[in-house]
Amino acid sequence: MPRGNKTTSVLKLLEGPQTLGKGPGFWSGCAVVLALACAYPLFADGYDVGNNVYFFNWVFMALGLSLIWGYGGALSFGQTAFFGVAGYAYGVFTINLGDAYGLTLVSLVAAVGLSALFAGVLGYFLFFGRISGVFLGIVTLSVTLVLERFMSQTAGPEWAIGSARLNGFNGMGGMPSLTIPWFGADIALYPDVGLYYLTLALLVVVYLALRMLVNSRFGNVLVAIRENPQRAEMLGYDIRRYQLVAFVIGSALAGLSGVLYTAWGNYITPSSMGMSAAALPVVWVAVGGRSDLTTTLFGTLLVLAGFQYLTIYGSQYALVVMGFLLVVTILLAPSGIFISLGSFFSRGLRRRQARESI
Amino acid sequence: MSGWPRSIWAKSMRKEVLLETMGLWAGYGGKPVLQGVDLSVRAGEIVAVIGRNGVGKSTLMRSLIGLLPPQQGSVLFEGAEINNLSAHKRARLGIGYVPQGRDVFPRMSIYENLLVGQSIDGSGKADVKERVDRIYGYFPILKERRDQRAGTLSGGQQQQLAIGRVLMGDPALILLDEPSEGIQPNIVQDIARIMVELNRDTGITVVFVEQNLDMIRQMAQRCYVMDKGSVTAEIGKDALEDRDTVRRYLAV
Numbered sequence: 001m002p003r004g005n006k007t008t009s010v011l012k013l014l015e016g017p018q019t020l021g022k023g024p025g026f027w028s029g030c031a032v033v034l035a036l037a038c039a040y041p042l043f044a045d046g047y048d049v050g051n052n053v054y055f056f057n058w059v060f061m062a063l064g065l066s067l068i069w070g071y072g073g074a075l076s077f078g079q080t081a082f083f084g085v086a087g088y089a090y091g092v093f094t095i096n097l098g099d100a101y102g103l104t105l106v107s108l109v110a111a112v113g114l115s116a117l118f119a120g121v122l123g124y125f126l127f128f129g130r131i132s133g134v135f136l137g138i139v140t141l142s143v144t145l146v147l148e149r150f151m152s153q154t155a156g157p158e159w160a161i162g163s164a165r166l167n168g169f170n171g172m173g174g175m176p177s178l179t180i181p182w183f184g185a186d187i188a189l190y191p192d193v194g195l196y197y198l199t200l201a202l203l204v205v206v207y208l209a210l211r212m213l214v215n216s217r218f219g220n221v222l223v224a225i226r227e228n229p230q231r232a233e234m235l236g237y238d239i240r241r242y243q244l245v246a247f248v249i250g251s252a253l254a255g256l257s258g259v260l261y262t263a264w265g266n267y268i269t270p271s272s273m274g275m276s277a278a279a280l281p282v283v284w285v286a287v288g289g290r291s292d293l294t295t296t297l298f299g300t301l302l303v304l305a306g307f308q309y310l311t312i313y314g315s316q317y318a319l320v321v322m323g324f325l326l327v328v329t330i331l332l333a334p335s336g337i338f339i340s341l342g343s344f345f346s347r348g349l350r351r352r353q354a355r356e357s358i
Numbered sequence: 359m360s361g362w363p364r365s366i367w368a369k370s371m372r373k374e375v376l377l378e379t380m381g382l383w384a385g386y387g388g389k390p391v392l393q394g395v396d397l398s399v400r401a402g403e404i405v406a407v408i409g410r411n412g413v414g415k416s417t418l419m420r421s422l423i424g425l426l427p428p429q430q431g432s433v434l435f436e437g438a439e440i441n442n443l444s445a446h447k448r449a450r451l452g453i454g455y456v457p458q459g460r461d462v463f464p465r466m467s468i469y470e471n472l473l474v475g476q477s478i479d480g481s482g483k484a485d486v487k488e489r490v491d492r493i494y495g496y497f498p499i500l501k502e503r504r505d506q507r508a509g510t511l512s513g514g515q516q517q518q519l520a521i522g523r524v525l526m527g528d529p530a531l532i533l534l535d536e537p538s539e540g541i542q543p544n545i546v547q548d549i550a551r552i553m554v555e556l557n558r559d560t561g562i563t564v565v566f567v568e569q570n571l572d573m574i575r576q577m578a579q580r581c582y583v584m585d586k587g588s589v590t591a592e593i594g595k596d597a598l599e600d601r602d603t604v605r606r607y608l609a610v
Contacts, residue, residue: 217473221474224470231461234425234449234455235446235449239446
């Protein structure tokens with residue numbers, strides 16, 4: 001097949017039955033949103049822009065969970081385990097290696113790779129051991145809680161890897177920010193406009209790549225497995241392998257969130273793998289609409305913004321509200337707020353909602 | 359074109375034994391449902407498995423596709439023992455299974471359902487399109503409704519989709535478990551006719567469990583009669599012509 005054809009057939013996967021939104025209308029809407037996101041730093045203070053990178057940091061984990069749970073039907077309640085592993089790994093690598101020669105970027109890749117490897121091993125035992133349904137949630141939650149407990153007791157000086165102290169429940173700090181090697185002087189990406197654009201670019205790439213993945217043959221099979229695992233198996237698929245691949249990709253994205261968060265705040269604590277941290281991604285993804293990447297993306301940003309607002313003004317009630325939000329969503333809008341609200345206005349979305357309420 | 363290589367190969371092997379069970383015992387714990395089933399199906403045949411309710415016909419199908427491990431005896435496909443192969447590996451060898459109750463993916467469109475069936479070889483786009491068109495040729499209703507959600511189809515249409523989906527994998531053998539169940543008579547007739555056509559065109563081998571006398575007579579070239587977990591009789595083509603013989607075996 002000529003090269004040009006291949007490129008167009010890959011690009012065609014950007015739209016398809018497994019993703020909402022197609023045609024010039026949708027993509028021009030996307031372009032407008034992207035343009036607004038790009039223009040935002042021009043109208044805001046660098047300090048605020050840097051702070052708001054925080055919101056983007058979490059979206060990768062949410063998109064990964066959408067792939068594993070929304071598309072693959074396997075509810076992992078412990079994505080924060082991979083977030084934490086990658087975050088700590090980034091800290092350990094960079095504190096030992098330093099930030100020269102682009103080594104922070106190498107550390108980023110290595111930390112994400114480590115979380116993917118961890119997901120591969122854990123996922124192998126989960127899926128090849130035929131653990132599914134609620135048990136999958138229980139096991140993954142246990143893993144993240146065990147990691148939290150373990151890291152919490154590493155306060156003593158004996159808990160150090162090279163020159164990196166793990167610091168127990170106080171958390172690990174002092175790792176360098178992401179630093180891009182440049183002629184003359186390296187560019188350190190402190191929470192500011194530079195980091196904002198890097199994270200935004202990563203987000204766009206990951207979002208588009210996942211769209212292509214779920215509309216590919218792989219995505220079609222993954223959805224078939226969600227619908228009826230035994231039937232998919234009878235049609236000749238080793239479903240364990242498909243679920244494992246989705247789990248590893250989704251968990252690597254959780255790892256990417258962990259690295260970006262750690263590099264952004266130069267700080268990570270065991271509580272990032274704790275109970276409430278583990279529950280939050282499930283809330284973001286469920287509220288937005290887990291079975292679509294776009295609704296997950298915007299739902300996550302929306303819920304995060306609401307949560308942030310509540311923690312600033314209502315302090316301790318924020319988590320209670322999150323729990324309430326999850327229950328209300330599951331009862332009233334099981335396919336997520338966007339699809340449920342949108343179905344008042346659009347026939348396509350009504351059909352989609354009907355698809356999901358069977 | 360190379361649309362259906364396996365079936366064409368099967369056609370050339372018409373006289374060869376494709377599927378065989380020898381003294382097959384299987385069950386769900388406790389007393390085994392299958393107690394020594396012996397049968398042998400040659401490539402290109404259409405064979406019915408008949409018998410009263412509860413004699414183990416569906417259990418036989420489930421153990422042929424690999425949902426139920428044999429306790430004793432063996433299952434041979436193309437001369438090789440497949441006792442220990444998991445279901446997805448058997449499907450990849452060329453055994454297609456359409457279960458009782460169809461089991462289409464209800465929230466996926468007909469076209470998406472068909473695509474999932476294409477598991478055997480990761481062949482190119484052109485080949486997929488060719489196969490889908492071929493299946494639309496046999497089942498025009500699927501083409502008409504290709505973008506419709508499979509869950510909204512009638513029972514007969516779902517059955518056609520389930521058969522089409524299995525055909526996407528180009529199986530050498532197709533196992534049908536009660537294809538007529540809950541389907542209106544004229545659609546049953548259509549499905550039987552299409553299966554005979556498929557068999558004639560591609561040499562595909564069909565083994566089906568059935569209670570519907572008309573469908574058995576329309577499709578089967580030979581019949582195995584099961585009772586109490588084993589094959590107790592075999593009915594040839596000539597005896598099948600005689601309604602009463604078949605009816606007697608089916609009688610409850």
